[in-house]
Every structure is written in structure tokens, then in C-alpha cells.
Amino acid sequence: MELTIHQTSIPVDSLSQQESLREHITKRTASAGREDVEDPFYVVDLGRLIELYQDWVTAMPSVTPFYAVKCNEDPALLKTLAALGTGFDCASKHEMSVVLDLGVPPERVVYANPCKQTSHIQYAAQRGVKMMSFDNTAELHKTHKHFPTAELMLRIKADAPDCVGKPGFKFGCTTAEGKQLLDTAKALGLNVIGVSFHVGSRCQTPSAYEVALKVAAELFDYGAKIGYQFSLLDIGGGFPGQAGSRDMFHSVASAINQTLASLFSPEAHPGVRFIAEPGRYFACSTHTIVVNIISKRSCDIVEGGEGPKFMYYINGGIYGSFNCVLNDRAAPVPIPVKEVDAIVHQSRLWGVTCAGRDKICDALLPEFEVGDWLCFEDMGAYTISSATCFNGFPKAAPYYYVRENTIDQFKQVHEQ
Structure with missing residues (x-):
């Protein structure tokens, strides 16, 4: 599988990220005739994917x-994960098509949307994507009619108390409902192969997985009672992905490992395969967005502090890559690309559109000038995938690089 790194990729080597960005911006602005000199862009560290995969x-x-494709559909990210050997969690015909067209076999794709459009079920059947989730009777009857040989997973409710979005409000069934659905599936002659759940995004409670796994084990036992021999357990997503979240990830992993060993030992449930649906874990810390300050005002609107206060207008916003501020409870932290003074001022960052609600954040920042650059790290998860071109402003373009200490591993992965 070939992957071409962009011609304007940034060779980080031993430089800091800010030094590398300054070097790239200098080259960019020096290019004669470029119309995108001021446009925002992403810096994508593909070597980071390999490190994250190895850590997993x-x-x-x-x-x-x-990998949950909905989190970030960047083609280089998908190609690298495919080359590493991950599977893919898809929610639609489009997402299945993108992944399958990369050469990923259908056995490494799970159609994990519990409520599916009929034509998308038919597409899954045509392409051989058999693994599908369900959580209601209507889905069972649709599947029986349009894809009777599908391999189904019962989706249960499993919201963590601190998760974002509470997926259980929309998807999943209770234990009692699950048993009734399994009875219906059995009566229809459908092949249920296991159980799935999702604790919700940004889970900071390792015990949430333990609770969900206990429910899954009970439904495994019930499935066996009525004649099923389940072979798959999908523990969903919710895994942290920020650069500083490694300790939390390992706490979650430890809780999962211990509970799987206790409840799903080979003796109790022989031949069961375990999968997960991480999105943020892989995408978040690989992407840094870089934006330009396009305007500036001194003002009294920003509250707090002494001395001058400033409002800055950047060429990104909540209708583009910063939609995570509204949709994902993100709190982006601006980092100056240039070397700055230590004196800081109360500041507010506004997005590029004409919408009055297009506010990025308030922050203590040194004074900047129009034309200066800011970067925001941990911006790969649920940002690009939801970005629009509202008001006619383009989406940020990606620029890929591989650090010197990961280049050999990266080449080996893509040569397999």
C-alpha cells in the first residue's frame, strides 16, 4: 500500500515543534505566487500513529x-492504520466504501451503527461486511430481509458517569431488553455472534468498562442458554487520546485486562475474540492545527486583569476545525509559534466567520500582531470530520511528516 508524504512535509528531526513550524511558515511565505500563504493548515505526525499502535x-x-472512521477520515491516517493491521468501525455506506477501497478485507470492518439505512445494509451485504450491531427489533427484521447471513452483535447500554454525549440515550438496550432481542433473533434464525457496547467519549472512569463487561458476560450466558455460541465481544471506544493522557489509558487498559481475564477466560468462553473501536486514541494527538491572526482590536469587553486587553481574529473557527468547542467539550489552548515576551494580557480569540457565536476561547496571551501564527495541539479528533466551509472559508489542509526516530518503522509498515 503506497503512501506519498506531501511535498511540503516538515522534517522535524531534533527540532522542537515550534522551531519546525517557524521553518515551514518561512518557506511557505517565501513561495512566490501562493494564494494560500495565510490559510490555516494541519501538521500531521504519522509516526505518532505507529507509537500509539505499539502502545495499544x-x-x-x-x-x-x-479504528472509528467517524473520528477523522484523513486518508493518510487511514492508510497507515490499515498498513498496521487495525480493523475499522464504520457507520455508513460511505465509510465502508472508503475503507474497503483501500484494500482492507471486509473481515476487518464492523458496521457498528445500530440503526441502519436499508440501502446501506444491502451495500454491506454486497461488499461482504458481515459484522453488524443491533439494539432493536426493527433492525432484526430489516437484517432478516436484506442480509440474513449477517453476523450480528447485540448493542447494550453502558454509559460511563463522566462521558461526553451519553450514547445510551440514543443507542443500546438494557439487560432485560437484550434477552428479549436475542429470543427474537433466534426465532428469526439470525446469527448473533456476540455483544457490543460503548461507554461514551472522554471516559475517565476505568470501572465503567468493568460494569459493562459484567452485563455482557450475563448476556453471553443467556445466549448460550438459548443455543448461541458467541465468539465476539466489542468493547467500543471512549479511550483517551490527548498527548498527556497515557497514564489514564493504561489505567483503563489494566481494568479491561483484569475483567476480561476474570469474566471471559478461555475456560468460561472458549474461542471469543475481543475488539474495540478507538477513534480519539489514534487521531487526537497526531494533528496540530496552525492558524493565522488576521485582525486585532484593543477592547474592554474581555473581563479580568489589569492593563490592555485584546481581541484577536484567527482564520479558523467553530464552523471549521474548532467545531470541537461546541460538539466535543474541547478547550483548545493557543500556543505561539514565534518567540514571545513573558508579559501576558487578557485576550479573546474569535473565529473567522461573521457569526457572533464563533468564539474560540479566552486566554492569557502575550501581545500579538496581525500576521502572527498560533498552533493548537491535540486537534485530530472530531474536528476535521465535522468541519464545514461556512461563509466560504476553506477547510485546513494537511501537511504530513514523519519524525526521524520513527521514519524506519514507518517505511517498514508501508512496505509490508
Whole structure:
């Protein structure tokens, strides 16, 4: 599988990220005739994906990651994960098509949307994507009619108390409902192969996985009672992905490993395969967005502090890559690209559109001038995937690089 790194990629080597960005911006602005000199852009560290994958395999060797495509559909990210051997969690015909067209076999794709459009079920059947989730009777009857040989997973409610979005409000069934659905599936002659759940995004409670796994084990036992021999357990997503969240990830992994060993031992449930649906874990810390300050005002609107206060207008916003501020409870932290003074001022960052609600954040920042650059780290998860071109402003373009200490591993992965 070939992957071409962009011609304007940034060779980080031993430089800091800010030094590398300054070097790239200098080259960019020096290019004669470029119309995108001021446009925002992403810096994508593809070598980071390899490190994250290796850390996952070390922390949870028995759980195969199926990357959640909805989190970030960047083609280079998908190609690298495919080359590493991950599976993919898809929610639509389009997402299945993108992944399958990369050469990923259908056995490494799970159609994990519990409520599916009929034509998308038919597409899954045509392309051989058999693994599908369900959580209601209507889905069972649709599947029986349009894809009777599908391999189904019962989706249960499993919201963590601190998760974002509470997926259980929309998807999943209770234990009692699950038993009734399994009875219906059995009566229809459908092949249920296991159980799935999702604790919700940004989970900071390792015990949430333990609670969900206990419910899953009960439904495994009930499935066996009525004649099923389940072979798959999908523990969903919710895994942290910020650069500083490694300790939390390992706490979650440890809780999962211990509970799987206790409830799903080979003796109790022989031949069961474990998968997960991480999105943020792989995408978040690989992407840094870089934006330009396009205007500036001195003002009294920003509250707090002494001395001058400033409002800055950047060429990104909540209708583009910063939609995570509204949709994902993100709190982006601006980092100056240039070297700055230590004196800081109360500041407010506004997005590029004409919408009055297009506010990024308030922050203590040194004084900047129009034309200066800011970067925001941990911006790969649920940002690009939801970005629009509202008001006619383009989406940020990606620029890929591989650090010197990961280049050999990167080449080996893509040569396999």
C-alpha cells in the first residue's frame, strides 16, 4: 500500500515543534505566487500513529483495535492504520466504501451503527461486511430481509458517569431488553455472534468498562442458554487520546485486562475474540492545527486583569476545525509559534466567520500582531470530520511528516 508524504512535509528531526513550524511558515511565505500563504493548515505526525499502535498492543494485547472512521477520515491516517493491521468501525455506506477501497478485507470492518439505512445494509451485504450491531427489533427484521447471513452483535447500554454525549440515550438496550432481542433473533434464525457496547467519549472512569463487561458476560450466558455460541465481544471506544493522557489509558487498559481475564477466560468462553473501536486514541494527538491572526482590536469587553486587553481574529473557527468547542467539550489552548515576551494580557480569540457565536476561547496571551501564527495541539479528533466551509472559508489542509526516530518503522509498515 503506497503512501506519498506531501511535498511540503516538515522534517522535524531534533527540532522542537515550534522551531519546525517557524521553518515551514518561512518557506511557505517565501513561495512566490501562493494564494494560500495565510490559510490555516494541519501538521500531521504519522509516526505518532505507529507509537500509539505499539502502545495499544503492549497495553491490551488481546484486544484488536477497529479504528472509528467517524473520528477523522484523513486518508493518510487511514492508510497507515490499515498498513498496521487495525480493523475499522464504520457507520455508513460511505465509510465502508472508503475503507474497503483501500484494500482492507471486509473481515476487518464492523458496521457498528445500530440503526441502519436499508440501502446501506444491502451495500454491506454486497461488499461482504458481515459484522453488524443491533439494539432493536426493527433492525432484526430489516437484517432478516436484506442480509440474513449477517453476523450480528447485540448493542447494550453502558454509559460511563463522566462521558461526553451519553450514547445510551440514543443507542443500546438494557439487560432485560437484550434477552428479549436475542429470543427474537433466534426465532428469526439470525446469527448473533456476540455483544457490543460503548461507554461514551472522554471516559475517565476505568470501572465503567468493568460494569459493562459484567452485563455482557450475563448476556453471553443467556445466549448460550438459548443455543448461541458467541465468539465476539466489542468493547467500543471512549479511550483517551490527548498527548498527556497515557497514564489514564493504561489505567483503563489494566481494568479491561483484569475483567476480561476474570469474566471471559478461555475456560468460561472458549474461542471469543475481543475488539474495540478507538477513534480519539489514534487521531487526537497526531494533528496540530496552525492558524493565522488576521485582525486585532484593543477592547474592554474581555473581563479580568489589569492593563490592555485584546481581541484577536484567527482564520479558523467553530464552523471549521474548532467545531470541537461546541460538539466535543474541547478547550483548545493557543500556543505561539514565534518567540514571545513573558508579559501576558487578557485576550479573546474569535473565529473567522461573521457569526457572533464563533468564539474560540479566552486566554492569557502575550501581545500579538496581525500576521502572527498560533498552533493548537491535540486537534485530530472530531474536528476535521465535522468541519464545514461556512461563509466560504476553506477547510485546513494537511501537511504530513514523519519524525526521524520513527521514519524506519514507518517505511517498514508501508512496505509490508
